Amino acid sequence: GAAAPPRAIAKLPEHVVNRIAAGEIIQRPSNALKELIENALDAGATSIRITVKDGGLKLLQIQDNGSGIRKDDLPILCERFTTSKIKAFEDLSSLGTYGFRGEALASISHVAHLSVTTKTRDETCAWKAAYSDGVMIPVKSGSDDPAPIPCAGNDGTVLAVEDLFYNTPQRLKALRSAADEYARILQVVIAYSIHNAGVAMSCKKASAGSSNATADVSTSLGASAIDNIGVTYSEQVKRELVEVSAESQEPSVTLRAWCSGTNYQGKKGRYLFFINNRFVDCSPLKRALEAFYSNFLAKGTHPFVYLSLDLDPTKVDPNVHPTKKEVGFEDETEIVEFVCEKLAERLASQGESRSYKVQT
Ligand code: ADP
């Protein structure tokens, strides 16, 4: 049959473009929170307090004691592609921060109500601003002045994200339940609290009335990674883990890990992978470790592995995935082999008689 004549191509209105783009970056509350935690860490915070209502769909609030945001920067804070972290594309190859795209806050402002209260060390008071669709809007309803308003506040930043996905009903419907979203949020908080041990982090549900609901995660200033594994998972898991650390020149890699040995019997595999400090899925590594552990763990049981790899930043591409859930890196096969070898050596040195075979 005859094909239909082509339809005219038209440019989408900007707010539609922005809302579509935002949906790729902020897929669920836990993605938004990950971005906010990373911002707090980039700002040098040593304390991060998170409060959540309805699995983050009603409220995600995060308070940090980092650098704060300069008052003059508040008007462009939520514009797309505004960042204090890189200036040129080349800077991506020596990235020392989590952020680089200036898209997180912009995206959030396109799919939620966002407000910021922030104070730098130099200011005598804090400033509060509110945002919608990338631009600053009046903080007080009824006012038509979008300028930030002075208020009391501590050094650092409080960000409040309310009514996430209020304007994208399909997305809202696709999310399963507040309980499920909260579980994902806790996973993100736990992962970051272990990898950024030393920073005090807490996460709790907002409770009506009283402000002293007990936290579901709470780690202390100056704690170590293994301390925080004990606090966030269990003391029992902690006792089963051995530390692995190793370095290689070719390919250039530094490995630090805490992983379970032969006696561990996890019902579910727990894999926490960080590549250049970024919390990522790394399927090649996960597959290799599953194969490795299946050689000696009892059938149906799985390991616990917290693993951090520092790779040459010129060989890592953080810009391959909209939620940055994956990173690309060179020498993947060699690096995965290196990790399995070092784990095998370490577990063998535990003084157990079994041999640990590395599958390659
Ligand atoms: P990116 O992190 O990629 O730069 P974001 O949209 O996440 O982009 O943040 C935009 C900018 O806002 C950051 O570059 C930073 O300057 C500032 N910012 C965001 N969150 C904080 C925070 N918690 N403390 C201090 N500055 C922040």
Ligand code: MG
């Ligand atoms: Mg960011």
